[in-house]
Amino acid sequence: MPAQITISADELNALLAMREAYATLERAHEETRSMLRLMTAERDLAEERLRAYRRDLFGAKSEARDSEQFGLFNEAEALGANATPAQEETPGTKVAEHTRKKRGHRKPLDPNLPREIRRHELPEAERFCSNDGHALVEFGVEISEQLDVIPEQVRVIQHQRVKYACPCCDLGIKVTPAPLRIILRGLLTESALAWIAAGKYQFGMPLYRQAGLLRRFGGDISSNTIAASMVRVGLAAQPVINLMRDALLDAEVILCDETTFQVLKEKGRKPQTKSYLWSQMTGTGIPIRCFTYTPGRGAKLADKLFTGVREGAVLMTDGYEPYNGIAERYKLVHLGCVVHARRYFVKAEENVPKAARTPDLLATRFIKLFGKLFAAEARSQTWSADRRLRLRQRYSAHVLEVIKDLMIKQSPGVLPQSLLGKALTYLREQWPKLVRYIENGDWPISNNACENSIRPFCLGRRGWLFSDTVDGANASANLYSLVETAKANGIDPYRYLTWLFERLPLAKTVDDYDALMPWKMPLSLR
Numbered sequence: 001m002p003a004q005i006t007i008s009a010d011e012l013n014a015l016l017a018m019r020e021a022y023a024t025l026e027r028a029h030e031e032t033r034s035m036l037r038l039m040t041a042e043r044d045l046a047e048e049r050l051r052a053y054r055r056d057l058f059g060a061k062s063e064a065r066d067s068e069q070f071g072l073f074n075e076a077e078a079l080g081a082n083a084t085p086a087q088e089e090t091p092g093t094k095v096a097e098h099t100r101k102k103r104g105h106r107k108p109l110d111p112n113l114p115r116e117i118r119r120h121e122l123p124e125a126e127r128f129c130s131n132d133g134h135a136l137v138e139f140g141v142e143i144s145e146q147l148d149v150i151p152e153q154v155r156v157i158q159h160q161r162v163k164y165a166c167p168c169c170d171l172g173i174k175v176t177p178a179p180l181r182i183i184l185r186g187l188l189t190e191s192a193l194a195w196i197a198a199g200k201y202q203f204g205m206p207l208y209r210q211a212g213l214l215r216r217f218g219g220d221i222s223s224n225t226i227a228a229s230m231v232r233v234g235l236a237a238q239p240v241i242n243l244m245r246d247a248l249l250d251a252e253v254i255l256c257d258e259t260t261f262q263v264l265k266e267k268g269r270k271p272q273t274k275s276y277l278w279s280q281m282t283g284t285g286i287p288i289r290c291f292t293y294t295p296g297r298g299a300k301l302a303d304k305l306f307t308g309v310r311e312g313a314v315l316m317t318d319g320y321e322p323y324n325g326i327a328e329r330y331k332l333v334h335l336g337c338v339v340h341a342r343r344y345f346v347k348a349e350e351n352v353p354k355a356a357r358t359p360d361l362l363a364t365r366f367i368k369l370f371g372k373l374f375a376a377e378a379r380s381q382t383w384s385a386d387r388r389l390r391l392r393q394r395y396s397a398h399v400l401e402v403i404k405d406l407m408i409k410q411s412p413g414v415l416p417q418s419l420l421g422k423a424l425t426y427l428r429e430q431w432p433k434l435v436r437y438i439e440n441g442d443w444p445i446s447n448n449a450c451e452n453s454i455r456p457f458c459l460g461r462r463g464w465l466f467s468d469t470v471d472g473a474n475a476s477a478n479l480y481s482l483v484e485t486a487k488a489n490g491i492d493p494y495r496y497l498t499w500l501f502e503r504l505p506l507a508k509t510v511d512d513y514d515a516l517m518p519w520k521m522p523l524s525l526r
Helices: 009-058 067-071 190-201 207-216 223-236 238-249 299-304 322-329 338-350 362-379 385-413 419-434 448-464 470-488 493-506 510-514
Strands: 253-265 274-282 289-294 314-317 333-336 467-469
Touching: 190 207, 190 223, 190 448, 190 470, 190 493, 207 223, 223 470, 238 274, 238 289, 238 470, 238 510, 253 448, 253 470, 274 448, 274 470, 289 299, 289 448, 289 470, 299 322, 314 322, 322 333, 333 338, 333 419, 338 362, 338 419, 362 385, 362 419, 385 419, 448 470, 467 470, 470 493
Parallel strands: 253 314, 253 467, 314 333
Antiparallel strands: 253 274, 274 289
């Protein structure tokens, strides 16, 4: 029999105390490890945010990826029966087939530009052959062309209104009435107003710079006068803008986006408060671009932009929450922007050090899958809607299923607060709207077109920074609408604005204003 060990009560209490102390140490150790893991995660998140801030400040803004992604759309089932068989590859560097442009070849100057001929001849004393002394005979010319620029010309148009009087009495005096103008007793002609409006709203030149440019040519006009004129012509075009908006809201597909817009003198608001400029455009039919100023970004303000929209129309937006309420209230088919979903993964990939980026990186895998979707869209850009629909349902739907499976499998293991976690969260929340575009060949895959339409405003904002008053903000929104719609219809904005400003004072009825729409401008005047 084994020997029995006798333990006193004091020793037993000491052992129990040691076990309790050991358990306490184990719990403290586990808490320390948990705290260390938490602090490590917080440190990693802080470093990730710091890299993201540095990239936003100093990094490139382009979202373009490697050109090899354009070749991702090469699956046999998508190419169809017209696909050519693959050729056997030879060892060496693979180079895409292309036609090399001749180096140093200049693009010819526009043949429609006026030409001034300057003939250069040899002096008569040099028109003799150095070999036998015979007189040289002209047999042709060598032609080279240069582009010349004539500075802007400023002139004054003097209106002389003839006065008539009766030779027999003092009561028969008449004066020729003044011609109708868009600005009553305005200092600038309609052509000058159109030139200034195109300078600011098409090319982003602030009004004070245009005033300085005019002074170079003798037009000493203050920037305040020019600014007041822009406000008046912008508001005078409101009836045309209203009809443009009616036509836009009747479109089958509408795209919408917004950006910040600072207005200094808003009632009840500080100058530093952010206001917004909304961009709406048609996705099908006549190209229309409408911009609207609002003093905020809430659901009530956004809702007013869609009053009167066609029921059942398609709305393409980013993930901003008020758009969901608008789509539900007006019974719209709401599409999500695939580019916005991809953009989150691009940011997550860029935040990873280049040395650690591999093809197996989760963000990179998502980006390549999105690249397949856009490659399919690029391939079918010129196709009919029915043919594009077949491609989307046969090919794009399969790619979307792969993206969905990858999202479901990887989401549980990613920290939600990280950039990759935010990308997966956005993708998961927007998924029903992101995949809806494959149901129709005419529906857009992204909101890029609307972002491109609002880009001229964002570029111009860097120069002129803000609007002084609410009227100025509304006038700017109207003029941007006219300029961008003219551009979308292939019309030179300066010519259209000149044509519009000359005819606006004559318009009296709805039909008169309707005839002034940008796409109704006569072809001979564009």
